[in-house]
Amino acid sequence: MHNSLDRRSLLQASIAAAVASTLPRTLFAADIVFADIPRSEFGFDTTADEVVAGHDLSGKVILITGCNSGLGYESLRVLAASGAHVIGAARTQEKAEEACASVAGKTTPVVCELTSMDSVAQCAKDVQALGKPVDVLMANAGIMALPKLEQVDVNGVTLEKQFVVNHLGHQLLTMLLLEQLQAAPAGRVVTVSSGGHALAPKGGILFDNLSFDDGYQAFKAYGQSKLANILMTNEITTRYAGGDSQLTANATHPGIVATNLGRYMRGGKPRDPDTPMRDGMKTPAQGAATQVYVSIDERLNGVSGYYFGDCNPEETKGNYATDPALAERLWDVSAELVEPWLA
Ligand SMILES: NC(=O)c1ccc[n+]([C@@H]2O[C@H](COP(=O)([O-])OP(=O)(O)OC[C@H]3O[C@@H](n4cnc5c(N)ncnc54)[C@H](OP(=O)(O)O)[C@@H]3O)[C@@H](O)[C@H]2O)c1
Numbered sequence: 001m002h003n004s005l006d007r008r009s010l011l012q013a014s015i016a017a018a019v020a021s022t023l024p025r026t027l028f029a030a031d032i033v034f035a036d037i038p039r040s041e042f043g044f045d046t047t048a049d050e051v052v053a054g055h056d057l058s059g060k061v062i063l064i065t066g067c068n069s070g071l072g073y074e075s076l077r078v079l080a081a082s083g084a085h086v087i088g089a090a091r092t093q094e095k096a097e098e099a100c101a102s103v104a105g106k107t108t109p110v111v112c113e114l115t116s117m118d119s120v121a122q123c124a125k126d127v128q129a130l131g132k133p134v135d136v137l138m139a140n141a142g143i144m145a146l147p148k149l150e151q152v153d154v155n156g157v158t159l160e161k162q163f164v165v166n167h168l169g170h171q172l173l174t175m176l177l178l179e180q181l182q183a184a185p186a187g188r189v190v191t192v193s194s195g196g197h198a199l200a201p202k203g204g205i206l207f208d209n210l211s212f213d214d215g216y217q218a219f220k221a222y223g224q225s226k227l228a229n230i231l232m233t234n235e236i237t238t239r240y241a242g243g244d245s246q247l248t249a250n251a252t253h254p255g256i257v258a259t260n261l262g263r264y265m266r267g268g269k270p271r272d273p274d275t276p277m278r279d280g281m282k283t284p285a286q287g288a289a290t291q292v293y294v295s296i297d298e299r300l301n302g303v304s305g306y307y308f309g310d311c312n313p314e315e316t317k318g319n320y321a322t323d324p325a326l327a328e329r330l331w332d333v334s335a336e337l338v339e340p341w342l343a
Pocket residue numbers: 065066067068069070071072090091095112113114115140141142143144165166192193194195253254255256257258259260261262
């Protein structure tokens with residue numbers, strides 16, 4: 001199982017032993033560790049517009065969750081401008097319509113409120129009703145570090161809200177759209193994770209405490225949900241990549257980006273556009289580059305189960321994100337939680 005990760009671990013171990021003390025200063029470890037993965041010419045400063053430059057995405061269908069703000073909105077804008085038919089999902093019809101109407105190109109607004117599995121299932125139905133393969137599911141929507149514990153009831157089970165919004169709703173959406181993704185010539189699931197996956201609690205995913213009733217901490221819960229974004233793409237790789245289907249799944253992290261994501265720590269206020277950028281921060285145009293690159297670049301056909309930052313493969317942090325047993329268990333537990341909506 002987990003072919004690409006097994007290959008990667010073997011490659012990493014043998015290469016690390018061989019070059020540990022002799023690495024020339026001009027060679028970066030990532031170039032060697034990911035020797036079997038195409039590297040792009042892009043980097044920290046690259047914008048999503050630069051990633052799509054020269055690409056004609058006509059005929060591609062791309063579904064983006066959280067299309068009305070930050071990274072999702074920038075992705076919607078550049079992908080639609082490049083000819084893709086972008087299905088823009090937002091929590092309400094008004095938000096989805098407003099976002100889609102404000103960009104050039106072919107778009108379809110849909111509702112996807114990720115705290116409601118009924119809404120996720122209806123979103124999948126709306127997408128299926130278009131009668132087209134889905135080339136990309138960009139699982140972008142997210143919430144971060146809710147100061148106080150918030151919970152969602154899913155079929156009688158109480159779950160911490162970041163786990164539901166950031167991960168569970170996206171797993172249901174993926175499962176319901178699997179046929180459409182597999183019908184595309186090179187279907188892709190792209191999650192927008194975060195370097196914050198390193199903040200996940202001991203054990204990675206708290207299967208016995210998914211409500212987080214016990215010991216809630218805002219960034220631990222966020223870290224768990226962002227780790228889940230990586231584990232989900234790894235498990236899709238194990239289950240569905242290769243073989244007849246050209247489906248791939250990869251996780252991305254955008255960097256630290258000036259979007260509205262910090263609103264939960266600001267009592268709900270969106271980011272003031274006049275707030276100066278801190279060192280090391282990206283604009284939304286730069287932040288969206290990696291998820292757009294992993295969604296469309298043809299060099300990545302067949303590449304699955306990896307984690308990308310600055311438009312290139314990167315190492316995840318800690319041991320949980322590459323643990324195949326954890327990925328399998330998360331998929332199974334999540335599938336069980338959303339089972340009523342899978343029928
Ligand atoms: N910004 C960063 O520095 C950073 C760093 C690492 C990772 N990320 C990841 O990037 C992704 C996009 O975040 P962003 O920075 O663009 O933040 P953002 O500007 O706050 O956008 C978040 C999007 O998610 C949507 N959303 C929130 N709750 C939802 C729900 N219950 N159902 C459906 N959609 C919901 C929001 O809709 P509403 O506007 O209607 O609430 C919004 O469209 C997130 O997954 C985040 O974890 C961001």
